[in-house]
Amino acid sequence: MCEVLDRVENRGIQKGQNKILSLMNYLLGNNRTADAKKATEDKTYRNKMLTEAFGEK
Numbered sequence: 001m002c003e004v005l006d007r008v009e010n011r012g013i014q015k016g017q018n019k020i021l022s023l024m025n026y027l028l029g030n031n032r033t034a035d036a037k038k039a040t041e042d043k044t045y046r047n048k049m050l051t052e053a054f055g056e057k
Contacts, residue, residue, distance in 0.1 A: 019050065026053045 027036040027049065039046040
């Protein structure tokens with residue numbers, strides 16, 4: 001049972017990391033380095049950027 005839960009947890013972590021990497025790609029690709037930096041430091045701002053970029057948090 002613990003193995004199943006570990007796999008599910010790891011998938012969630014990987015999905016979150018992929019979302020953040022996609023956000024950084026989006027911001028840096030649009031020359032928004034200040035937004036990328038702020039998004040790494042401020043969770044509320046990061047969520048705002050995720051909504052702007054992908055329509056979700």
